[in-house]
Amino acid sequence: MDISLINRTSIPCEAYLSFFKKIASSAEQILNLKQCCQLSVTFVRSRTIHQINLEYRGIDRPTDVISFAINDIGFKGELAEEAEDLGDIFINIDYAKKQAEQYGHSLKREIGFLFTHGMLHCLGYDHMKTKDEKIMFALQDQILDPIVSRKKK
Numbered sequence: 001m002d003i004s005l006i007n008r009t010s011i012p013c014e015a016y017l018s019f020f021k022k023i024a025s026s027a028e029q030i031l032n033l034k035q036c037c038q039l040s041v042t043f044v045r046s047r048t049i050h051q052i053n054l055e056y057r058g059i060d061r062p063t064d065v066i067s068f069a070i071n072d073i074g075f076k077g078e079l080a081e082e083a084e085d086l087g088d089i090f091i092n093i094d095y096a097k098k099q100a101e102q103y104g105h106s107l108k109r110e111i112g113f114l115f116t117h118g119m120l121h122c123l124g125y126d127h128m129k130t131k132d133e134k135i136m137f138a139l140q141d142q143i144l145d146p147i148v149s150r151k152k153k
Contacts, residue, residue: 001028006042009093013043019108019147020115026143027119038085039122041115046094064095067118089118109148116140 001024007013050062069087100110127133
């Protein structure tokens with residue numbers, strides 16, 4: 001998977017690119033993705049993601065991650081033949097730091113989780129129904145757990 005990283009913060013985030021590629025490789029194997037895909041990841045602060053959340057989702061507050069799937073009507077794990085670009089993920093670095101502390105794991109684990117969560121949304125997974133939530137959350141763990149520990153180091 002080809003991943004482009006954009007950092008719209010003053011916090012160094014470039015080192016996460018190789019980490020995201022490991023996660024994407026794990027997802028490709030687990031989900032049997034047969035075609036090369038592209039994904040854009042942008043690191044933002046709370047103020048920016050708040051604006052995005054309000055403008056595109058009508059929700060007047062910041063959030064931890066927002067993803068915009070290019071193929072919003074796709075099937076889970078199946079891409080249209082012409083589709084290479086999966087979409088865009090926006091990760092709120094401020095929330096990632098808070099949530100890492102709150103959940104008692106490393107910042108790397110939290111950012112990896114947010115990336116994995118956004119990537120699965122771009123692949124057509126969601127968690128609106130309990131059944132779908134169980135599937136998506138199990139996949140997140142299956143993809144991420146072998147790469148980064150849940151325990152804070």
